[in-house]
Amino acid sequence: MGQAGGRWKVGTVLFILVVCCVIIGIVVWQTTKTKNKTPDQQSSAGQQTQSSQSFNLGILNISTKDLSLRVRKQENYVLVGQLGIGEQSGSFENCSDNYGGDSICLVWKNDTRLHIQRKREQETECFTITWEVLTCVDHVLQDCFEVGKAHWYGGYEDWYQYWPFEKTTRNLSAYITNDSYQKGIGGVQERYFFSTQGVVIYVEEDVPLYLSFNASADGNICLVSKYEKYPFQNAQKKLPQLKYHVCVDQNVKTIHEYASKRFIQRPTGIPDPKLFRYPIWSTWAQYHKDINQSIVLDYAKNILDYGFPHSQIEIDDDWTPKYGDMDFNTAKFPDPKEMINELTDLGFRVTVWLHPFFNIDSQAFTEAKTNKYLIRQLDSEIPALVSWWDGDAAGILDTSNEEAIEWYLNKTDYLRQTYNISSFKFDAGETAWLPNAYSSANSLDVPNIYTKKWAELAYRSDPDIRHQEVRVGFKSQNLPIFVRMLDKDTNWDYTNGLKTLIPTALTLEYSFSIVPWQFDEETINITRNFLELHENYTDLIIDLANQSTTTGAPIIRPLWWIDPEDEDAQVIDSEFLLGDTILVAPILDDGARQRDIYLPKGKWMDMLYNNVTDGPQWLTGYPADLHELPYFKIVT
Known part of the structure; x- marks a missing residue:
């Protein structure tokens, strides 16, 4: 089985250090033969060149003096950047024959290679920019682009969710899924940024990506590729590369339509239409962990007595005997079958809260440990223990292990068959919950694959009706399930409050937590009226959801x-x-x-x-x- 992590052998370390210190690179330029070239910009393959030059590749221009890059649309520059920050400019060779037409190639003294490939599709012009390190795994690659006067969108869910994106400030951070409550890059993300100048930047998923945005008010978006012990562990000792695409089209809408079609998968269907029409009622914010069988039944009866619609009722945190054991705590739920039968008779579907953690005092932890279903300590068979909001020592499911996923799904099937549980609310799943050093059944050199696999597991738990939900997303737009926003705080501002609601709107799925009847009659009536207004437009919403699949x-x-x-x-x-x-x-x-x-x-x-x-x-x-x-x- 593959492992994430590993040790350097002494001989390998010495060899690479020597190579990195003594190797002499050759700079290689390659450019297409365009009408914009002048004779002094051209050099034959193998010829070393010291002078500063400027090369054109369609609408892209790059200078060898400072590695500045400019992309123009008509007479205006729509993207200005600085490539290879920290790299050395100077002598280079033209290696056009290695890549054919419509490309630029360059190799540095410190043994890094830059390749830019042009592609044009109708009105859209794209450039694939690839930095490759040829010898040193510790090499850091960095390109920066000016935010400029454009407005930017895309990126990730954030605690401070600003729209447009250029209002954001973020110091250099690993681009992995985090719990937004920790103020990191959020749990729903894509390596996708686009602007009102009709420009998109899309970074390949296997790049060990770090991102800064307007750090120290520098007005730049910076892309950095580097391997470290955490989170990009590089067990296979890959050489770093920074590969991304820059595309230009007429405006912000046309570039988004082009890029989303090229880089983002379409949904394969839509979630259960009932979730579009009626709210989810969750026990969490109203009761927190103070739930039991009678409270849940009273909760459901109150929903009906006050005349509110519903899609399902959600039994949230602390329904199990131990965290990780996927069964009811009979001290709190003495007859869960009878409870769910009664809820079903009242017209409710019942879902329960799930997560990838197994506290060490749970029976499931012992079972998962025995079968190696958990993320393990580095180069060890022992489970790696993590802390989370409901435990200081827990194992975490290894989503890279298909046997572990099947084992977990069998437990969800048990809940369905034994209690008539309808579906599930999947919590957590962010990469940041993994330990700093670990081993897994299969490589997680791309840490966000953990998140992607967790979302796929959620889909597999309910592939037919599709009324489950997750809170994470990475390259999982194809899954026809709801992604819920992280819980919002009760305030009116941009600190995870009301003003972040529209900027973070991903779907129209919504849930009730604090019940309206906790307030006065006016609040109850207002809530009813807005639910009715929402329901009046549900057919349109469902129609739009179906359109989005194509x-x-x-x-x-x-x-x-x-x-x-x-x-x-x-x-x-x-x-x-x-x-x-x-x-x-x-x-x-x-x-x-x-x-x-x-x-x-x-x-x-x-x-x-x-x-x-x-x-x-x-x-x-x-x-x-x-x-x-x-x-x-x-x-x-």
Whole structure:
């Protein structure tokens, strides 16, 4: 079995150190024969060149003086960057014959090679930029690009979720899935960044990627490739490479449509339509761990007595005897079969909370340890213990081990067959829960594969009805399941509060935690009214979800989706589109009863005041009471 980690042999270490210290590199330039070349820019293969030169590759220009890169669209530069930070410029050879046309090649004294390959598809021009280290595994590769005047989108779920993305500040961080509560790069992420200049940057998944964004207010997005003991362990002693794609199209929408089709898988279907239509009712925020059989039954009866709809009821944290044992704690749930039968008779589907952790006092830990189903200590058969929010010493499921996944899924089947559990809420799954040094059944040199495998496990637990949920995502857009946002805090600002809700909207799946009947009658009535409003548009939402399986277009869309060149629409983070026809502008400020609303181009029917307004324009001081939601429909 493969292992993540490993030891250097002394001879190998000495050899590589000697090679890294004494090797003399040769710089190799390669460029296509374009009309933009002048004779002094060309050199034959094998010829060493010392002078500063500038090379053109379609709309891309690179200077050998400082390795600056510029990409232009018409007369404007849409991307400016600095390649090979820390590398040496100077003499090089042209090696055009090695790569054929439409490419640039360069090899440095410290034995790094740069290759840029051009590809054009209709109106889109793309460049695959690849740095390769030829000898030293400790070499660090770094390219940086100016944020500039463009607005940027994409990236990852964040505690401070700003829209557009350039409002974010992040020091150099490993690009792995983290718990957003730890202020790291979040658990839902893609190596995908695009701008209003019609530019996209997409980094390959096997790059040991570190990212900084506007660190120390430098105005740059930096991509760094390097192997370290954690999190990119490099058990196979691969040489680092930094490979990414830069593509340019007409505007932010056209480049997103092109790049998402090329780099991101389409969903293979949609989740259970009932989840689009009705809310999930969770026990967590209302009761935390203080749940038992009578509380769950009372909870369900109250939902019905107060006249609220439901898709399912979710039994959250602390329903098991020990964390990791996937069965009911009979001290709290003396007759779980009868409880679930009663809930089913009331019209509820019942889901339970699951996670990848096995506390050492659980029976499942012993079973998993015996069968090597857990992440292990480095070069050892002993499980590596981790701490998590419900335990200081726990094993964690090895998702690289197919036998471990089958064992886990068998336990979910037991819950279905024994108790009529309908589906599951899968918690955690972020790479950051792994120990700093470990071994696994198969290589996790790409740590985010752990997250991807956890999401795939979740899908496999309920592949037919598909009413499970996860909280993580990495290259798992093909899975037709709901991804829930990390729990939001009760505040009105950008510190994981209300104003981050629209920027982090990934789906329209939503759940109730604090129950409305904890408040006054007005709150109950407002909640009912908004649930009814949501239900009125569920058919549209489901239709948009089905469309996304072929078009890739999101259900919830930014305002620039219908007018990509509109500079106001490019920066608005407090409104959203439902498809192309409905604009929603909720009030997000504490105590406010009015707000400014921007309408992009088109004729918009005001659904509160029943009048038509032409866009683009601002509606200043638009009034809306607590029970009212400002929203507009496009008039065709």
